[in-house]
Amino acid sequence: MSKDVTGKGEAVVSTVSAERPEATAPVLSMRGVSKHFGAVAALTDIDLDVHAGEVVALVGDNGAGKSTLVKILAGVHPQDTGTVNFDGKDVTIHTPVDSIQLGIATVFQDLALCDNLSVVDNLFLGRELGPWRLNEVEMEVQSWKLLRQLSAKIPSVRIAVASLSGGQRQTVAIARSLLGSPKLIILDEPTAALGVAQTAEVLNLVERLRENGLAVIMISHNMQDVKAVADRVAVLRLGKNNGTFRMKEVSTDELIAAITGATDNVVTQRAAQTGAAAAANAAGTAGTVGGADRLDGPGGGSLPPGQAPGSPGQPGSGPAPEEGAAP
Template sequence: MTMTDAPAPSPTSSTREVLSLRGITKSFGAVAALSGIDLDVLPGEVVAVVGDNGAGKSTLVKVLAGVHRADSGTITFEGREVTIATPADAQHLGIATVYQDLALCENLTVVENLFLGQEKGRMRLDEVAMEVRAWELVRQLSAKIPTVRIPVAALSGGQRQTVAIARSLLGDPKVIILDEPTAALGVAQTAEVLNLVERLRESGHGVIMISHNMEDVRAVADRVVVLRLGRNNGVFAVKDVTSEEIIAAITGATDNVVTKRSAARASRAADGAPVEVAAAPATTDAVGGATR
């Protein structure tokens, strides 16, 4: 059972992180939406950010995407400290965001959507070049899209998610943020999108995945960052943690999960036996609720 202490940098060498947040704070009036958030993303790593409603996940995404500006804290991107003031800044750095509602134009075709806002050729669109590049992206993601010349309205939810992710890859980003990529998708389509996330990891992208779905998180994520009421409430390596433990951290059933796990590790180190830490009985309801 390994875990990283939430407030400290992750144990891997700090120069490797493609993106690293320290002490990010954001308030809306009297409400502190985020206070002292730390987050690290390595290249080729999928970091799941989980948390209850109002935990600050969306605010965190918006800070990274440049929609909101953090009040304090530092953002380090590829070893440089940066400020992300506008969505254009984020795109420029190489942070691409795929929002939950995908933001696709249903009346436009796949190619047209992929290149929306960044078409090749201002007064004379280069349709051929755009279509060729679109096929490259589709193949790169091994996406199941029969033709790129049909309106997005004709695609399934999973295919639309694919288009949205493919579009985020156009700018050759280093970090891709997926906001609830599997919400509202069926079983097969969810699997399709999870495959996609793994392919992003294989190609060396850092992926931040916001999710409510424990199964999805456990299926693809390498690490899970739990937010609770705008604060870090634990960072777990997925292969060593149970859903119940994550949910306990989400709901606050174990209020000070960090110290509790540290204690558990210490005791395990002491007597060499595996230890279950999480307050399992208290979270049964929460499991049903969160994995619904």
């Protein structure tokens, strides 16, 4: 059993199975979706399912097609071919308004907040309450209700958004999108450029969205964040599906291999170098390699912790583990 956030900031009981959301019909089901920009095939034949009460991480190298996929769902770009089924119906999303009316909320990286306005003004911007004049009291009450449901740590709903931390700003943007009572929320790199504590705050918030019975798509380049909150991870590579994995059943190395398209990639190469250096140290000789870069290994390295390589995949020998896909 789980709660649902309504447009009025109220909690209602829903019947989503938190243990196994995949047992229910997907909220979103994309089949064979393709998109070209001139000669560039941004997406080719993409399938994606997302269920209520499930967090699906969408990962892939730069240019893999993640933003294009999200923009199709957000009504920014029309797909060329393929079908989108939402909440049991085949739908065509022509515009951002179509997307919002269907129940899809997208929080883009820029957050689209007005820095000079207060939290409550940002939350209700464009949908202010009160038929004749603003019902400030009711808007404030509903803002607190909503933020409390998300366990958000916002000091006051009357302070300007400019004075909030990055994590708090992300929280306000997500809370605002919930006022439309969406069924699916898409978060575009919600932890990018956040510090450790703020990242933890936002990841807690993502878990709260899942508890509230929402379907969540989270784009991320950070494997630690993905491992921390995702139930499944869908990998895109060069605009194509390159595996869907249950988080519990996939290692970071397998994910990196699916993202880069090679088991012999820059991450594994550095891990091997680090191992050689450690062995040399153990043998009493001075190693020349500075630190470990294994994403799931000990020590630090030149990549930020848990960060997937942002560069295009290395040419490699092994096949991507598409067969291991477990939708």
